[in-house]
Amino acid sequence: MREIKRMSSCPLSDVIEAWNSGFKGYFTDMTMSVDRFLQRMVQEGLSAEDSIVAYMDGVPAGIVLNGFRTVDGKTISYNGGTGVAPEFRRTGIGKQMMESAIEIYKQKEVDTATLEAINENTAAIKLYESLGYEITDRVDFLQQDGSLQPHFEDFELPYEYDFEHTTPEKVSKLSFYQKKSPWQTQWQSVANGEAVIVSHEGKQVGYALYRRSLKPDGNAAVIVLHQLGGDVDFHNPHNLVDSLLYKVLEPKRSCKRLIINLSTETKPQYETVMNRGFSTMISQVCMEKVMKEPIESNAKSIEKV
Template sequence: MKASVDMNITYKIMSSLSFEDAHVLFNRGFEGYIIPMNLSFDAFVSRFGNTGLSPALSIVAYDGIEPIGFVLQGIKELDGQKISWNGGTGIIPKYRGRKLGGSLMAEAEQLIKEQNVTVATLESLSENKPAIALYERCGYKVEDNLLFLRGDNVLHSTLPSLEDYEILRMPADQLIGSNLFPAIVPWQTEASSISKIGGEAMMISKDGEIQGACLIRKKCEFGNKTESITLYQVMENGNEDALNKLLAHALEYDQPVQRTTYNFLKGNGHAVSSLLASGFENTSVSQVFMTKFF
């Protein structure tokens, strides 16, 4: 790949590095970050498999023979279009402030364009204004804010009666390729991503018609009660009664459970209002969801 006119910078795909060296680069790239990421080697390797990242689609910047920065990327095909995800951009501390971010992003973009990607996506911490500004200069636009809400312990003493509604439950992987949830969403909240970590879908229907649905992941040991539940996505059609019942049953409001949302779209206004009214609270973490269309 081409060399940058700035310093002696060249670019190669991440598979040019061993996983051990890539792991060291990853942790160095996030040193001093707003929320530091210092992954173990096993967690770093698992990140590729669990989130669909690819060393062959990820880019590394070198100064001579020293790896100094990276963009992790993956691609999936949904609804007939290829969608990419920037799963992490980092530059080691001594090379920050040298305007390497733009050229690093450009090299990463070239890789995904060669794979006929039509939509590129990423998330960035809301308070990381320099990173958001960089992505905007690269052509990305903020689509929505992402919430990390939390609601622990018993929220309702009893669950609401379902009356004429019915709750349906299935593994998330059974919804891959369906149009029940949108395709262009934060990468780790999409059905094919959460199916890799034991995700499931819960739907509420009435007279055979789905009134709402959500994607969740429960943590529990066999034979024991649920420890925690993570909510990733909600689909609703304006039936707030059905939505409230669905969330109460899916998130087990009557149990002493730890509940969180993960990269949850603020644009899901009815769902956010329902969660807050039921006792969820905002946390200090928030992100923005950004996209670029080719």
């Protein structure tokens, strides 16, 4: 018998089993411990009450994680992971879970549903497209290990830049903050992390959102860059991005550096990063499903009728 339950009503052991078996043999290792899973739920603002676990004859067979945020008065949902255990794949359970998730979105009056899918996962992308999702962007997960200094051999920070270390939430108030960037790159997903705003001649022109894990000696072990942004009218965008990278990523030290879900369409950021020693780990598509048509669109439809 097949059964779909809200995650909050399931034993935690079943939830972890559903996640780890659901992503068994995936394109990248998604295995999580209980602590890591709970940490991710909190860090990314995912909802246990609105996520679902599928059972097949009492066995945890699949999972869909869901989160919700309000952006400019609109409710945005995020699918934080859809997995089906190998023995239950190609049985239709994935589609049934997604249909259940979409019903939850409707109940919560979601305006736009979002998710990401790995490029090579063509079966999942086709499933999402069959449910009304469309590809809106392509993003890369990038990494660099060791010292960045060789890639900044002749670089010096411009004296006319001023850097302010601040909170991620303050960055979200900038007029050029990227509100529609992927869920994990938004300020809420790095709320307890760090942020830098750069100014030029007294005007704020760029920012970075990032998180650091430290070694016992206080030096960085891992630096995760969540978002790079800049004023589109700034006259020297590549130099601006270079300066933010240099300021945030500690190029003279050896550590692991990750940049998550960087859009290949944000040319100053993407091109500059790729010229500074980073390589692509994973490429994904961003997908959206419009749940509620904008009022303007509805008005135009009425006019046509």
